[in-house]
Amino acid sequence: MPRLQRTHIEAYVFRRRSGRVEFLCLRRARDRSLGGVWQPVTGKSRVRETALAGAVREVREETGLSPRRWWALETITAYYDPAKDVVLMLPLFAAEAGAREAVQLSEEHDAHRWLPARAAGRLYLWRRSASASRPCAGRCSAAATSRARSRSRPSPPTRAAARSRSGDHDDRRRHGAVAAPEGGATMAGTSSFDVTTGVDFMEVHNAVDQATKEITQRYDFKGVKATLELSQKDKKITLAAPDEFKLKAMWDVLQGKLVRRGVPLKNLKPGTVEPPPWAAPAR
Amino acid sequence: MGSARQVIEIQDGLTSDMAREIVKTLKEAKLRKVQAAIQGDTVRVSSASKDELQGVIALLKQQDYGVELKFGNFRSN
Numbered sequence: 335m336p337r338l339q340r341t342h343i344e345a346y347v348f349r350r351r352s353g354r355v356e357f358l359c360l361r362r363a364r365d366r367s368l369g370g371v372w373q374p375v376t377g378k379s380r381v382r383e384t385a386l387a388g389a390v391r392e393v394r395e396e397t398g399l400s401p402r403r404w405w406a407l408e409t410i411t412a413y414y415d416p417a418k419d420v421v422l423m424l425p426l427f428a429a430e431a432g433a434r435e436a437v438q439l440s441e442e443h444d445a446h447r448w449l450p451a452r453a454a455g456r457l458y459l460w461r462r463s464a465s466a467s468r469p470c471a472g473r474c475s476a477a478a479t480s481r482a483r484s485r486s487r488p489s490p491p492t493r494a495a496a497r498s499r500s501g502d503h504d505d506r507r508r509h510g511a512v513a514a515p516e517g518g519a520t521m522a523g524t525s526s527f528d529v530t531t532g533v534d535f536m537e538v539h540n541a542v543d544q545a546t547k548e549i550t551q552r553y554d555f556k557g558v559k560a561t562l563e564l565s566q567k568d569k570k571i572t573l574a575a576p577d578e579f580k581l582k583a584m585w586d587v588l589q590g591k592l593v594r595r596g597v598p599l600k601n602l603k604p605g606t607v608e609p610p611p612w613a614a615p616a617r
Numbered sequence: 618m619g620s621a622r623q624v625i626e627i628q629d630g631l632t633s634d635m636a637r638e639i640v641k642t643l644k645e646a647k648l649r650k651v652q653a654a655i656q657g658d659t660v661r662v663s664s665a666s667k668d669e670l671q672g673v674i675a676l677l678k679q680q681d682y683g684v685e686l687k688f689g690n691f692r693s694n
């Protein structure tokens with residue numbers, strides 16, 4: 335008797351861009367099983383992990399995306415694997431990614447494309463994947479329609495919804511929207527961005543290394559004990575040299591390296607120079 | 618042997634003063650429909666209108682807060 339396995343999940347990540355719904359297709363890397371095959375995000379949920387949590391994790395691991403809106407699709411996929419004599423049942427999820435979010439692939443895949451439902455369906459290997467993206471296309475264009483209701487002209491997703499309405503579209507409308515398990519609450523129809531500041535510590539590290547190398551090789555620093563130290567924890571760079579002129583030269587070198595590595599100098603605040611003890615005023 | 622020392626501080630993330638300053642700028646600019654919320658070392662700016670948000674970026678780029686501002690995590694729902 336075949337075993338029943340319920341560990342796997344599939345997530346159809348889509349985005350809305352200029353009025354079109356596009357699905358994320360991933361190509362499996364050549365050195366993996368089924369290399370070259372196009373697929374949606376797939377994976378296994380772990381022990382004591384809900385299918386949704388597993389889907390969220392897999393999407394993050396395989397694409398670097400963290401969609402805020404998730405839907406559990408009404409259907410599940412079931413198929414039989416004769417090699418293992420296992421019947422697999424997969425919950426399906428749809429997730430909406432931001433229109434401009436960049437995909438970062440894991441080692442598992444070597445290419446990705448954003449495609450309209452129909453083209454994505456043609457690319458996916460399995461028919462079940464092709465059919466699975468269709469209801470979520472209907473579902474999300476329904477969501478798009480309700481939001482775009484105020485617009486006078488029907489936008490492309492509305493027309494797509496009209497096409498898919500030939501089937502049991504109204505049933506699909508009832509797909510339960512699942513609250514995203516993480517991420518902040520957002521209002522519908524709003525856009526947002528974050529303002530922050532900061533430096534890429536990797537680049538600062540490189541710049542400090544390069545500056546150190548240059549200084550140790552410089553003629554005027556021959557036999558001089560001069561050090562640059564980066565402490566990422568304290569967010570500080572400490573320069574040490576026998577005198578203030580050397581210190582100034584080091585800071586100049588470091589600035590040059592930082593600029594070339596794209597680190598904003600504005601974010602670096604040089605403190606006051608502590609003179610060496612022998613230069614301190616005699617008491 | 619002693620040596621001269623200089624400590625360079627790296628500003629990573631907005632200080633709460635900078636964040637407040639940014640929110641203040643936005644409030645004074647009287648941009649309608651724009652909300653700004655301080656979230657730790659970032660300020661999240663949201664609005665129903667993307668044009669307004671573009672205006673916010675242009676406005677903030679003109680200001681000087683003593684650090685290089687980064688704009689990111691663009692999302693639209």
